Amino acid sequence: MSGRSERAGKRIACAAIVAAAAVGLGLSVHHDVQLTDYVTAPKFAAGANLQLRQAECVFDAIRQNVPEGATVYIANHGQPLDHMVEWSTPWAVPETDIADAQYRLTLAPAHGHRLFPFPLTKAAPDPAKGLCAGLTVEVSRL
């Protein structure tokens, strides 16, 4: 093979690599643009922001209704349990045995709703009363 055809072959190979990279990386970028457009759409964003506000309401409700450092037993199971442990941190100490707990925490759904996924109503959050737009934080002394 002559030097000129070698150079031409190399140039074609280089162009193929650049083109393959452009397609591969470009498709990935396109995918991320679509994902970002989806999550930043007004409807999706409004729902996500309301969910976060609800979570922060439960977070505050625990702080306003349970003394700092108290041991708590979380009565819910499954995903709600995960979230209640997280929202109690580091204010209260979750216990796995109810006998070791001073307070019992229950997350109750609004009337006529299932607990998980968390229902979201238009009611104004009131963490002092444990009311969080579709979720109620119930605290009872043991």
Next chain:
Amino acid sequence: MRPLVVLVVGLALPGLLPALAAAGWSAVVVFLAPVTGALMAAVAVAIELGLGGSLVPDYLAVAATVNIAVIAWWVTAPRVGGARPRNAPAPPTLGAWAWSVLGVAVVAACLAAVPLRSLRVALLTGDGNPIWLTHALLVYGGHHEMLTSLQNPAYVISNPDYPPLVSAATALAFKFYGLGNLHLSVQMTVLVTACALGVVAMGIVAVSDVAAAGSGACWPARVVAVAAAGVIGVVGFAVSGGFAIEGYADLVWAAFAVGAVLWGLVLPRSPRALAVAWICAAAASLTKNEGLTTALIILAAIALRYRPLSLPGPKARLWAERAVFVLVPALPGLAYAGIIRLIGVHDAFFNAGSPESRLTRAGATVAGMAKYLHVAGPLALGVLLVGCWFLRADRQRAGLANPAWLWICCLGSLAIIFCTYVFGDLEIHGWLANSVNRTTIFAQLLLYTEVAIWAVMAARGVFSRAPAEPPPVSEPLPEVLDDPRPASPALPSRLSAARDAARPSR
């Protein structure tokens, strides 16, 4: 705006001097400084858990110690070292500097234009909640809170053995602004991720620098490099799907690990590239358990690249040096893992035997992994084969490492994840459904980075007018840091070049 303030004031400022010491006056410092700050914050959390105190005083102590050490090194280094080391790279030209600065701007703009837009939406789901937010709140609570909670069985759902880098950055943000905005945890995680991807992107720009250094800059090829750098950050978020913007830490460790591979196992050997690679590997090891195992593979590969097996000299000393190359940067991650075991916390994956056969688990794992590697894998393999056939000499001339190093790290990491699934005890199909899309992020990002590197090399071939130079007779000598053979500093440069040319290629 608030997370940006924490990133700049809380992480980048304390990390600036160490990043400058590691990378020199290079544009990568813009992204490396917050990464270094996050690494120091993670070390502070290890101290908080192991010794006591709380995040802010421990972080201040770590940052002050590291910064004082850097200043002391700067003051004393000229007296010890004297002139520029033998074979040290020439300082970057003004043109290379300008392209690097443009690279930073393009990378930041691409990240801001696409994935970082999602920060306006309060996404906080999945692992972002019970794992990373909870860990950040524990770190925020101080030594006693963290220690007792990690040992508390009520927290077993939060994987208490996970390392602390992401939660350290978040807890620092909570220390700045209080607990009023829980979404701050996602925002900090995403910004640290963006910085890690920035280090990767600037590595791609650096590939273009070394490729251009041999035969002069070719501006269309530089444009391709800057574009590839801008794109790779977005690609990182793309392969992670929604996880990266919901507070998961999988892309964080993956980006750190890819940065370590790129700077330590792709770019030419130099003390600065090694330092950046070590920072990235240490950060990966402190981000997730998979990050620690992958970082160990990468560090072992870096040790073998900088201290090749073919080197003459006392074997015991060389092996000791290789061990130091692995253990020094891995020390923070290994120390944290040790502390976690000492306080009686264990992972949840290897507790009891699985009722499923190993063969069933292996088959399901291969199918699960293939689903997420079927695009990046063949694409990178095809580009590798064509690149090796046509561009091997260009790559050698640029001083870039053999691509086998990158592929060894990719396959090594996948092998460890494969073994975890096969020998773990969780029900395999549910486990894969919940996690394999995240555990393959490192491999996907690394393979796309490999594609970008070859594209940068190939762009020079496409746009160059002159025929390519013949390949060099030998690989250039490693620099003074990575060559333990006795140097002859008094040797005139022409003689030195002749000696280099006479050395048989490895």
